Amino acid sequence: MKETVLITGASSGIGLELARCFAAEGCRLVLVARNSAALEVLAGELRQAHGGEVRVLTADLRVPETPPRIFNALQAEGITVDVLVNNAGFGTHGDFVATPLERQLDMVQVNVTALTALTGLFLPGMIARRRGGVMNIASVAGFQPGPRMAVYYATKAFVLSFSEAIAEELADSGVTVTAVCPGPTKTNFGNVANFRGSDTVLRGAMTAAAVARHGYRAFRRGRFVVLSGFRNFVPTVLVRLLPRIVIRKIVKWLITIRKPVRD
Numbered sequence: 001m002k003e004t005v006l007i008t009g010a011s012s013g014i015g016l017e018l019a020r021c022f023a024a025e026g027c028r029l030v031l032v033a034r035n036s037a038a039l040e041v042l043a044g045e046l047r048q049a050h051g052g053e054v055r056v057l058t059a060d061l062r063v064p065e066t067p068p069r070i071f072n073a074l075q076a077e078g079i080t081v082d083v084l085v086n087n088a089g090f091g092t093h094g095d096f097v098a099t100p101l102e103r104q105l106d107m108v109q110v111n112v113t114a115l116t117a118l119t120g121l122f123l124p125g126m127i128a129r130r131r132g133g134v135m136n137i138a139s140v141a142g143f144q145p146g147p148r149m150a151v152y153y154a155t156k157a158f159v160l161s162f163s164e165a166i167a168e169e170l171a172d173s174g175v176t177v178t179a180v181c182p183g184p185t186k187t188n189f190g191n192v193a194n195f196r197g198s199d200t201v202l203r204g205a206m207t208a209a210a211v212a213r214h215g216y217r218a219f220r221r222g223r224f225v226v227l228s229g230f231r232n233f234v235p236t237v238l239v240r241l242l243p244r245i246v247i248r249k250i251v252k253w254l255i256t257i258r259k260p261v262r263d
């Protein structure tokens, strides 16, 4: 039976590439983001390439009512979601006090609250059917504090901890939860966060397609946590070996050397 997969943040980057991975497997898709034009272009491409059903849902996850609205709309249409991909997210670059509070609270809403709400709404149905899964896009940022991207790093620590914990709770339920932890990836993320990666980081950055394929395979294998690329494994080991004060200083330096895209 064909699965139905809901992907948030499918209008660009990793979410868009994940949509391509699931569509290639013949899944039905529900694509969510604010940029409806980009979603329609992707939906057209996927329908043509794979002939599957693709539903576009324009939604702003900064709005607290959006997750229940999505859930109720799909229920009313008789669409059962088998796989939930919580990928939508963004960051901001700069000191906490120098960044508008509203933007930081929006970040918590999109990266944490909406992700938790959608998981809470769709998971009970999956458990009742004893099949399906949740893929949450965390980050290597989730392994340590991130001075000058403080809220973003904290949101990803939440996603990692939350996903791993419920994955353990759901062992033997027939439902899996996977936290995908990409490192620097070539997407629109830096532009939205207003930083340009340092040349060294940019040279080693993975493509969104590679991150998506890697995350997709790990999800299909039922892995709890997956790091995208060997290079990104190193900081997660160092964080366990070095004192936290050293880690904080290194991360602060790595974030500070990123140049703003806009003044």
Ligand SMILES: NC(=O)c1ccc[n+]([C@@H]2O[C@H](COP(=O)([O-])OP(=O)(O)OC[C@H]3O[C@@H](n4cnc5c(N)ncnc54)[C@H](OP(=O)(O)O)[C@@H]3O)[C@@H](O)[C@H]2O)c1
Residues within 6 Å of the ligand: 008, 009, 010, 011, 012, 013, 014, 015, 032, 033, 034, 035, 036, 059, 060, 061, 062, 087, 088, 089, 090, 091, 110, 137, 138, 139, 140, 181, 182, 183, 184, 185, 186, 187, 188, 189, 190, 192, 208
């Ligand atoms: N790129 C990296 O280096 C990197 C590394 C680790 C983790 N990640 C994570 O990967 C995920 C995907 O990011 P990306 O790198 O692919 O960046 P991206 O190209 O900027 O894509 C972000 C996606 O999130 C959606 N989104 C943002 N705000 C939203 C809102 N208010 N409501 C609904 N959708 C919203 C965007 O859609 P609309 O703008 O159309 O709404 C877009 O589709 C994020 O969770 C990010 O934290 C990225």
